[in-house]
Amino acid sequence: MSDERVAVVSGGSRGIGRAIATTLAAQGCAVVVGYKGSASTAAGVVEAITSAGGRAIAAQADVADEAAVAAMFDEAEKAFGGVDVVVNSAGRLALSPIADLDLADLDALHRTNIRGTFVMAREAARRARAGGAIVNLSTSVVGLQFPSYGAYAASKGAVEAMTLVLARELRGRDVTANAVAPGPTATEMFLEGKDDATIEGLAQQAPLERLGTPEDIAEVVAFLASPSGHWVNGQVVRANGGII
Structure with missing residues (x-):
């Protein structure tokens, strides 16, 4: 187990976060x-991981609460010996x-997307071991400027800015x-309140002519979090099927 990496994934109980965790x-x-x-949904993710032979625990934390986030990192260190990968989803x-x-x-x-990501990133910067990786979730809407997404895009624009600064502060x-910036992705949060015509229109925007899946995004995050992706640093990866 000496070469096992340890990942903390916020928002890991559903959607893209669940796919990233698994x-x-x-x-x-x-x-x-x-x-x-x-708690039951998070326990289901832990069960899926452990039944497949992996190791996992669930930890409750409001990401905007610095004491709760510190306690979650404490749990990671107590259970698994340290922290290498932190994903803010x-x-x-x-x-x-x-x-x-x-x-x-x-x-x-602001509380969840900006403060929450900042608190998680701050704790990660303090604790991540050498060879580690911090991956924050943004959105391709920062570049696509869809109407009605102004507040959301603004919050994720802040995430991108802090991520790029953090990469440089971690020198040495x-x-x-x-940051990974998904495009339209078939999650419960994305699909809520949208009719079929709207969903189909968004799916057709990508040259690949479909919505992304949580697994599409998780694979990009996992690459950046792995030793294979370690030379990619201080970047925003727009994982959106080619939407310009």
Whole structure:
């Protein structure tokens, strides 16, 4: 087990986060499945990993709560001996034209997407072992500028900015920091509130003519988190099937 890498995945109980957790486990990582709300859903991810021969635990934490995040990293170190990979996939989405946005929704986005990612990244920067990797989740909407995504794109633009700064601050540590920016991806959060015509229109935007899957995104994250992807650093990877 001496060469086992340890990954902490926030938002790991569903959607893209779940796919990331199970993919990292399949590649040999021990995984801490971070979750905020549903203990049973997180337990299901742990069961899926352990039944396939991997090692995993679940840890509850509001990513915006620095004490809870520190405790989650403590659990990782206690269970598995350290932390090598940190993936920030916990996120919140609110759609509205900027002119009509409820500022309470903006504050909620800020708390989870910006503060939450910052708190997780800060703890990762303090604890990640040499050879490690930090991967934050952004969105291709930062570049695509879809109407109604203004608040969400703004929050993820902040994620990209902090990621690129962090990569340079980690000089000498042998720890990378990158962001992955999915395009339209078939998750519960993305599909909610969209009719079939809207979903099909978004699927056709990519030259590959489909929505992404959580597994598509997880494979990109897993590469960046692996020794094979270690030379990629301080980058935003737009994993969106070729949407320009």
